[in-house]
Amino acid sequence: MAALLATTMAYDVWRVPVQVYDSLIEILDAQRSPSVAASFRGSLDGAAYLRPARIAQIKAIYDVSGDHLRAGYRGFHVALLLAFFWLFARALRVESGRDASAAVFALTVVTGLHTFPSFMREAFPINHFLEIAVLGLVAVNLAQSRGGWWADAAAALVFALAALTLESGLLVWVVVAAAWASGFRGISTRGVVLLTALVAGYFLLRLEVLSASVPSLAERSSGFLFDRLEPDELQRRFGDAPLVFYAYNVGTSLLGVLLSEPRDGVFAAVRSWLDGDVLPRTWVALISSALTTALIGWAVWRRVRQGGPLDAADRLTIVAAAVLPANAVLAFAYTKDEIMAFAGVFYAFAAYAAARVAIDQAGSLRRPGARAAASLVLLTMASLWAIRSVSVHHVMNRQAFRVRNDWVGAPAFLRSEKRWPATPAGVALVESLRAQALDAPVRNPQLVPEWNNRWFGD
Amino acid sequence: MPARLPTLGVVLPGALVALWSLGLCAMTAIGANPYWAPQPVNISEAAALRDAATVVRLIGRGADPLEPHPVRAGALFDRAVTVTPLEAAVAARRAEVVDAILSARPPAAAAWQRAACLANSVPDEDIREAVGAHRPDGVAADVDCAGYARPW
Numbered sequence: 001m002a003a004l005l006a007t008t009m010a011y012d013v014w015r016v017p018v019q020v021y022d023s024l025i026e027i028l029d030a031q032r033s034p035s036v037a038a039s040f041r042g043s044l045d046g047a048a049y050l051r052p053a054r055i056a057q058i059k060a061i062y063d064v065s066g067d068h069l070r071a072g073y074r075g076f077h078v079a080l081l082l083a084f085f086w087l088f089a090r091a092l093r094v095e096s097g098r099d100a101s102a103a104v105f106a107l108t109v110v111t112g113l114h115t116f117p118s119f120m121r122e123a124f125p126i127n128h129f130l131e132i133a134v135l136g137l138v139a140v141n142l143a144q145s146r147g148g149w150w151a152d153a154a155a156a157l158v159f160a161l162a163a164l165t166l167e168s169g170l171l172v173w174v175v176v177a178a179a180w181a182s183g184f185r186g187i188s189t190r191g192v193v194l195l196t197a198l199v200a201g202y203f204l205l206r207l208e209v210l211s212a213s214v215p216s217l218a219e220r221s222s223g224f225l226f227d228r229l230e231p232d233e234l235q236r237r238f239g240d241a242p243l244v245f246y247a248y249n250v251g252t253s254l255l256g257v258l259l260s261e262p263r264d265g266v267f268a269a270v271r272s273w274l275d276g277d278v279l280p281r282t283w284v285a286l287i288s289s290a291l292t293t294a295l296i297g298w299a300v301w302r303r304v305r306q307g308g309p310l311d312a313a314d315r316l317t318i319v320a321a322a323v324l325p326a327n328a329v330l331a332f333a334y335t336k337d338e339i340m341a342f343a344g345v346f347y348a349f350a351a352y353a354a355a356r357v358a359i360d361q362a363g364s365l366r367r368p369g370a371r372a373a374a375s376l377v378l379l380t381m382a383s384l385w386a387i388r389s390v391s392v393h394h395v396m397n398r399q400a401f402r403v404r405n406d407w408v409g410a411p412a413f414l415r416s417e418k419r420w421p422a423t424p425a426g427v428a429l430v431e432s433l434r435a436q437a438l439d440a441p442v443r444n445p446q447l448v449p450e451w452n453n454r455w456f457g458d
Numbered sequence: 459m460p461a462r463l464p465t466l467g468v469v470l471p472g473a474l475v476a477l478w479s480l481g482l483c484a485m486t487a488i489g490a491n492p493y494w495a496p497q498p499v500n501i502s503e504a505a506a507l508r509d510a511a512t513v514v515r516l517i518g519r520g521a522d523p524l525e526p527h528p529v530r531a532g533a534l535f536d537r538a539v540t541v542t543p544l545e546a547a548v549a550a551r552r553a554e555v556v557d558a559i560l561s562a563r564p565p566a567a568a569a570w571q572r573a574a575c576l577a578n579s580v581p582d583e584d585i586r587e588a589v590g591a592h593r594p595d596g597v598a599a600d601v602d603c604a605g606y607a608r609p610w
Contacts, residue, residue: 001472004479011486015494101465104472355468362464371463378467386471390478393493401509408510408558438515441496446507446533 006085010078012396017437020406023125030062053164073125087137093312102355110348112388115341117458121399135162143179145186152191178322182315222334223265249335253328260289265335288384299354313353320346394456400442407437502527505546506534510558517562553584560592567597575603
C-alpha cells in the first residue's frame with residue numbers, strides 16, 4: 001500500500017511545474033552563486049533566518065541538474081516523497097495481520113491529514129518541510145535500530161542538516177530524546193547527549209549570526225479567530241501583549257493537528273457554519289479527526305490502565321506526545337499548517353497504535369451487537385480518512401494548474417521585484433522554465449464537476 | 459468472521475484507496491490518469507476557463523486571438539457561444555487572462571479600441587485597467603464606443 005501511494009503521489013509531484021513564487025528567485029540566486037560553499041556562507045551574511053543548508057542544497061541541485069532544472073528539483077522532491085513513505089512504513093514495524101491492518105489505516109491518516117499536502121504542493125524550489133519530516137523519520141528509524149556508534153553519528157548528522165535547513169529541524173532532537181525516553185535505544189545515551197550539545201551549539205550560532213532572535217509581529221499576516229490579520233493589525237492588537245498572541249498560535253497549532261480545525265490559525269469551519277455553508281469536505285475532515293483523536297485518547301487510557309511492557313507502537317505514541325506540543329511551540333510566532341506538517345506524521349503514528357488497540361479490544365467484545373457497533377464506528381472513521389487521502393490527487397491537480405498559470409506573469413513579477421536577470425544566462429533560465437511550464441499538459445480543474453471541489457480538497 | 463469485523467472496518471477503506479492507486483498506476487501507463495489527462499480546449503474556451511497559460515501557449519503556436527471560437531455551454535453561460543479569446547476573458551471577468559492575451563499579441567490601434575469598448579461594456583475596473591495598460595502609443599485613451607454591442 002505504501003508503495004502504491006508513493007508511486008501515485010510521486011507522479012502528482014512530478015507533473016507540477018517548478019513554481020514561480022518563493023522559488024524562481026532562489027534558483028536565479030543559485031545560478032549567480034559560484035559554488036555550494038559560497039551559497040552556504042553567503043546565506044549567513046545579514047540573514048533573517050539561520051538556514052544555510054537550505055540555500056546550499058538549492059545550489060547543489062542547480063549544479064547537478066545542468067540544463068534539466070525541472071527534472072532536478074522535481075526529481076529531488078519525488079525522491080524525498082519515496083523516502084518518506086519507505087521510512088514511515090518501516091517505522092511501523094509491522095509484524096502481524098493486525099499490525100498490517102492498522103498500518104493501512106495509518107497510511108490513509110498520514111496522507112489524508114490536511115497538513116500532508118504541504119509536503120507535496122509547494123517547493124521553494126525544494127520542499128524543506130518534507131525534507132525535515134524525512135529527517136525526522138530517519139531519526140525514528142535510527143532510534144529503532146540495533147544501534148552502535150554509527151547510529152549516534154548518523155543521528156548527529158541528521159540533526160545538523162535538519163537544524164541548518166529550517167528551524168523546525170530542531171524537532172529532530174525532540175524525536176531522538178523522546179524515543180530514548182520511551183525505551184528505543186538505537187541512539188545511545190551518549191548519542192542523545194551529543195545531540196543535546198548540538199542543540200546548545202545551534203542556539204549559540206543563532207545568537208552569533210542573527211541579530212533578532214524572535215520574529216516581530218510586523219513580519220507577516222497571521223490567522224486569528226475567524227480572519228487573517230495583517231501585520232499592522234497584529235501590531236495594533238497584540239503589540240503590548242505579544243504573549244497572548246503567541247499562546248493563541250501554540251494552542252491553535254496543536255488543536256489544528258488534533259481536530260483539523262482551526263486551519264492556519266483561522267476557525268474556518270466555524271466561520272463556514274456561521275455562514276450556513278459548510279462543505280462536505282469540511283465535515284469529512286472534522287469528523288475523521290475528532291473520531292481518531294478520541295480513539296487515540298481512549299487507546300492511551302486503555303494501555304495505561306492495562307500496564308505491562310511497552311511495545312514499539314506504544315513508544316511511537318510517546319514520541320508523538322512529545323513532538324506535537326514541541327512542534328506547536330515552534331509555531332508561536334505565526335501559525336501555519338505547513339509548520340505543523342511534521343507533527344502530522346507523528347499523529348499518524350499515534351493513530352496506528354490506537355488502531356491496533358481498537359482492533360484487539362473490539363474483536364474481543366463478547367456481545368455481537370457491541371462488536372458490530374464498534375466495527376461500524378471504525379469503518380466510518382477509516383472511510384472518511386480514505387476520502388481525505390484520495391483528495392491529495394485533486395489538490396495537486398489544482399496546484400499544477402495554479403503554478404502553470406503563475407508562469408504567465410513571471411516576467412512581470414520579476415520586474416516588479418527588481419529581480420529580472422541582468423545576464424543572458426539568467427534570461428535564458430527564466431524563459432526555459434517558463435516555456436516548460438506553459439507546455440506542460442495540465443487538466444483544467446474548471447472542467448471537473450463541481451461536486452469534486454465540494455468533497456475533495458485540503 | 460464476526461471476530462474479524464473490527465479488522466475489516468479498519469482495513470477495508472484503506473484497501474480501496476490502495477486499489478484506486480493501483481488503478482491510477484495502470485491508467486497513467488496508458489495516458490488516461492483522470493487527474494492529469496488534459497481535456498482539449500480551443501483558445502476561447504481556455505480564456506473562459508481561466509487558463510491563461512494555455513491561451514499564451516496557443517498564441518505562441520500561431521493561434522489568432524482575434525478569431526472567434528465556440529465556447530461550450532457551462533463555461534461562460536448556460537448556452538454555447540462563439541466569441542474571441544478576449545471576449546471570453548472579459549465575459550469571465552478574468553483581468554489576468556485579458557492581460558495575458560494583450561501581452562502575448564499587442565493589439566494595433568483598431569483592435570485596442572474594440573477591446574476598450576468591450577472592457578467598458580462590463581462593470582469591472584480591473585478589466586478596464588488591464589486593457590488600458592496595453593494602449594498603443596499615439597492612441598487616445600477616450601474611445602468612442604457609440605454603436606458598439608458586446609457579442610453576448
